[in-house]
Amino acid sequence: MSMAERSMGLSLRALGRLAGSDVVDRLGVRKPAERILYRATRDGFKAAGAAGRTFKAVNGNGKPKRLPSAAGTGLFDLTPTEEQQMLQESFKAFGQEQLRPAALSADTDAQAPAELLAAGGELGLTMLGVPDELGGAVSERSSVTAVLAAEALAQGDMGLAVALLAPAGVASALALWGDGDQQATYLPAFVEEETPSPAALALQEPRALFDPFALQTTARRERDDFVLDGVKSLVPLAERAELLLVAARLEGHGPVLFLVETKARGVLVKAAPSMGVRAAATGDVLLEGVRLPARALLGDGDPTVYAAAVRRARLAWCALACGTARAVLDYVIPHVNERVAFGEPIANRQSVAFTVSDIAVELEGMRLATLRAAARLDAGKDAAREVAIARTLCSEKGAWIGSNGVQLLGGHGYVKEHPVERWYRDLRAVGVAEGALLV
Amino acid sequence: MINLEIPKKFVPLVGQAHQVAEEVFRPISRKYDQEEHAYPKELDMLAALIDGMNEGSGSGAGAAGVRREKSDGDGVRNGSNMSTVLGIIELCWGDVGLLLSMPRQGLGNSAIASVANDEQLERFRGKWAAMAITEPEAGSDSAAIRTTAVYDEATGEYVLNGEKIYVTSGERADLVVVWATLDRSVGRAAIKSFVVERSNPGLKLDRLEHKLGIRASDTAAFILDDCRVPRENLLGSPEIDTSRGFGGVMQTFDNTRPLVAGMAVGLTRACLELTERLLREAGVEVDYDRPASTQSAAAAEYLAMEADFEAARLLTLEAAWMADNSKPNSLQASMAKAKAGRTCVDVALRCVRLCGSLGFGQELLLEKWARDAKILDLFEGTQQIQLLIIARQLLGKTSAELK
Numbered sequence: 001m002s003m004a005e006r007s008m009g010l011s012l013r014a015l016g017r018l019a020g021s022d023v024v025d026r027l028g029v030r031k032p033a034e035r036i037l038y039r040a041t042r043d044g045f046k047a048a049g050a051a052g053r054t055f056k057a058v059n060g061n062g063k064p065k066r067l068p069s070a071a072g073t074g075l076f077d078l079t080p081t082e083e084q085q086m087l088q089e090s091f092k093a094f095g096q097e098q099l100r101p102a103a104l105s106a107d108t109d110a111q112a113p114a115e116l117l118a119a120g121g122e123l124g125l126t127m128l129g130v131p132d133e134l135g136g137a138v139s140e141r142s143s144v145t146a147v148l149a150a151e152a153l154a155q156g157d158m159g160l161a162v163a164l165l166a167p168a169g170v171a172s173a174l175a176l177w178g179d180g181d182q183q184a185t186y187l188p189a190f191v192e193e194e195t196p197s198p199a200a201l202a203l204q205e206p207r208a209l210f211d212p213f214a215l216q217t218t219a220r221r222e223r224d225d226f227v228l229d230g231v232k233s234l235v236p237l238a239e240r241a242e243l244l245l246v247a248a249r250l251e252g253h254g255p256v257l258f259l260v261e262t263k264a265r266g267v268l269v270k271a272a273p274s275m276g277v278r279a280a281a282t283g284d285v286l287l288e289g290v291r292l293p294a295r296a297l298l299g300d301g302d303p304t305v306y307a308a309a310v311r312r313a314r315l316a317w318c319a320l321a322c323g324t325a326r327a328v329l330d331y332v333i334p335h336v337n338e339r340v341a342f343g344e345p346i347a348n349r350q351s352v353a354f355t356v357s358d359i360a361v362e363l364e365g366m367r368l369a370t371l372r373a374a375a376r377l378d379a380g381k382d383a384a385r386e387v388a389i390a391r392t393l394c395s396e397k398g399a400w401i402g403s404n405g406v407q408l409l410g411g412h413g414y415v416k417e418h419p420v421e422r423w424y425r426d427l428r429a430v431g432v433a434e435g436a437l438l439v
Numbered sequence: 440m441i442n443l444e445i446p447k448k449f450v451p452l453v454g455q456a457h458q459v460a461e462e463v464f465r466p467i468s469r470k471y472d473q474e475e476h477a478y479p480k481e482l483d484m485l486a487a488l489i490d491g492m493n494e495g496s497g498s499g500a501g502a503a504g505v506r507r508e509k510s511d512g513d514g515v516r517n518g519s520n521m522s523t524v525l526g527i528i529e530l531c532w533g534d535v536g537l538l539l540s541m542p543r544q545g546l547g548n549s550a551i552a553s554v555a556n557d558e559q560l561e562r563f564r565g566k567w568a569a570m571a572i573t574e575p576e577a578g579s580d581s582a583a584i585r586t587t588a589v590y591d592e593a594t595g596e597y598v599l600n601g602e603k604i605y606v607t608s609g610e611r612a613d614l615v616v617v618w619a620t621l622d623r624s625v626g627r628a629a630i631k632s633f634v635v636e637r638s639n640p641g642l643k644l645d646r647l648e649h650k651l652g653i654r655a656s657d658t659a660a661f662i663l664d665d666c667r668v669p670r671e672n673l674l675g676s677p678e679i680d681t682s683r684g685f686g687g688v689m690q691t692f693d694n695t696r697p698l699v700a701g702m703a704v705g706l707t708r709a710c711l712e713l714t715e716r717l718l719r720e721a722g723v724e725v726d727y728d729r730p731a732s733t734q735s736a737a738a739a740e741y742l743a744m745e746a747d748f749e750a751a752r753l754l755t756l757e758a759a760w761m762a763d764n765s766k767p768n769s770l771q772a773s774m775a776k777a778k779a780g781r782t783c784v785d786v787a788l789r790c791v792r793l794c795g796s797l798g799f800g801q802e803l804l805l806e807k808w809a810r811d812a813k814i815l816d817l818f819e820g821t822q823q824i825q826l827l828i829i830a831r832q833l834l835g836k837t838s839a840e841l842k
Binding site: 073337358 | 440441442443444445446447515516517521727728729730731732733742743745746747749750751753754756757760771774777778823825826827829830831833834835836840841842
């Protein structure tokens with residue numbers, strides 16, 4: 001080794017030692033140094049919910065209301081109920097007429113227009129998972145309905161669908177697992193007002209190989225309170241959310257969900273647009289010693305409640321993938337039929353036509369797997385395996401469909417004149433995203 | 440109401456079929472793989488049992504009835520298409536080759552059950568019928584078959600001439616349903632199917648094939664040499680109706696493709712179950728809640744295979760459910776066949792790799808299943824033919840436009 005190389009090695013090692021804070025350790029300044037780093041990562045965060053509402057806690061409301069499971073005939077059946085068909089039609093129309101035209105600018109702005117969020121209130125999205133006696137719109141558990149709704153909306157636009165459905169997810173969680181007081185405190189903001197309270201399920205954390213069952217956000221007990229610390233990412237509507245359902249590892253217990261009013265001291269938010277689903281206005285949420293009352297714990301910290309929430313969130317993303325993949329299929333069919341190359345429509349070529357076939361085949365598989373998992377949830381059956389299968393399909397085949405949507409349009413697919421480039425980005429969210437919304 | 444679980448009423452049937460697969464098929468699986476062309480006599484008693492089951496319940500475990508049932512107007516039906524598919528899935532979990540060798544459960548029986556008139560149904564009842572479509576020069580392109588049928592007014596017979604290959608159970612069956620053309624210049628519309636008695640001297644066995652897999656099932660080649668068939672043995676209309684095109688004979692496929700998809704689903708499940716056990720013995724278990732990327736590569740691969748399996752299974756059930764409910768299902772039938780066919784080959788070969796020499800060796804059945812699997816992506820329409828059918832439907836293309 002030449003002298004020059006060795007000296008280079010030396011200097012790099014020296015630099016590494018500094019940066020690796022051997023020195024700061026020796027000098028006993030680890031804490032201040034970390035604080036500097038910490039402040040750096042805090043840049044851009046601001047207090048959340050400043051302009052948002054204050055929820056008035058209700059006490060002594062008694063027993064929570066729960067939805068019974070639907071009876072059914074037990075026959076294999078792919079026919080939605082008349083009610084579901086009606087909802088499906090109207091959501092599909094809303095997706096085509098309202099969401100699709102707004103999608104491009106919402107994607108660019110990384111914001112969902114306020115009037116669309118209000119329209120979501122008019123559609124009663126937040127009421128679909130809530131019993132009618134609590135102001136909701138249903139009398140039976142209806143993950144299938146929620147799946148069909150998410151699919152129909154995402155056929156219009158996935159990002160806007162997430163923005164619209166994130167509050168509905170929190171409302172459903174309250175209906176499923178909230179106690180009487182939690183339901184009375186929070187549900188009115190979702191079912192009684194013109195625009196439902198902006199809210200979301202904050203589960204994800206920013207690191208590779210994130211596992212929702214191995215959280216780094218922590219909760220510790222301090223007398224009757226809980227104190228939360230950590231960072232959440234990919235949280236829809238982060239900047240305007242008034243209520244977040246935050247996943248944290250309760251020390252000595254395991255992962256649980258907390259109802260966190262964003263007005264609480266120590267809740268900081270930052271817009272953090274991603275590759276896709278940008279209209280959902282996703283952001284990071286920093287929890288700095290957030291002190292919560294005992295009643296903020298959802299579902300008594302029951303581990304099965306937490307696992308169910310994770311699964312239901314995954315299923316919601318599956319439904320979104322089915323909707324957007326359907327949009328891809330519907331878009332490429334006329335394109336390949338009309339686009340002429342070498343003297344005839346490119347659809348006359350097997351390589352093009354077979355790609356369309358494969359999109360249809362894989363999409364149908366995704367869809368059936370998603371519906372099966374949802375129907376099992378509604379019937380009160382275990383759905384861990386079925387959700388995992390649906391998620392695997394929707395993540396892998398969904399992204400593949402997004403990619404081939406662009407491919408079939410060639411260069412045209414790469415420019416924003418056509419929506420397929422957005423669908424390419426949106427479909428990658430599935431398999432990445434945990435939480436955010438649930439069915 | 441949307442529900443994708445197997446209805447309770449089919450649970451006994453699935454249980455019975457599984458028992459047959461486990462106790463009759465599996466123990467002789469390797470034997471007839473090694474003794475190709477030997478007749479699996481163990482199946483005779485079983486076939487009699489299945490005949491009885493079909494008589495009794497109207498829903499057999501084998502490849503019998505796929506006749507379209509009229510909707511009785513009282514909502515959703517789970518009928519014989521679904522029960523048959525469910526039975527086949529179980530039996531092919533046992534052994535695909537042996538299912539194909541089941542007496543009186545041939546594809547020809549499906550064709551007869553699907554398109555024969557009442558007189559023919561009665562006359563051919565209880566017979567074992569094979570199906571002869573493919574020719575040396577006409578495989579997937581079945582409209583190009585060269586076997587001719589010429590009507591002899593004097594005797595009221597059709598005279599068949601040509602060569603047929605890949606006739607499953609052709610040597611063992613009582614009848615062979617032969618596709619032949621009344622007029623080669625007309626194309627598809629002139630293609631008709633004829634029921635030929637195996638004993639007909641004009642139907643000459645040329646050879647039995649030696650195959651990659653499903654070796655328990657015999658595959659025959661025939662020469663039709665002035666083979667005279669009474670006109671009552673023609674299935675469907677004797678007229679050449681160009682407006683109906685290929686519909687008559689091809690209609691069978693809408694009903695039989697989900698069955699072949701079911702075969703693939705059953706074989707895939709066999710591979711997955713054995714692999715799951717061997718992986719567990721090797722210390723790998725799939726956790727459905729934790730992200731696949733945080734688990735071992737083998738667990739993640741298993742989950743991916745299981746997902747494709749489930750997609751294939753549900754597509755197959757969807758196609759059968761549509762047939763039961765008189766919904767046009769040729770799109771879904773081809774989607775099921777395409778997905779199930781490629782999934783079973785893909786899964787079987789990956790399972791062999793995951794299981795190493797245990798998967799590759801002949802002591803267990805995995806290597807045999809991997810060989811058996813390939814036929815399921817070929818017969819009853821290859822992968823490519825399914826994709827063509829799907830694409831033509833989705834894109835609104837004729838066969839002249841999308842070749």
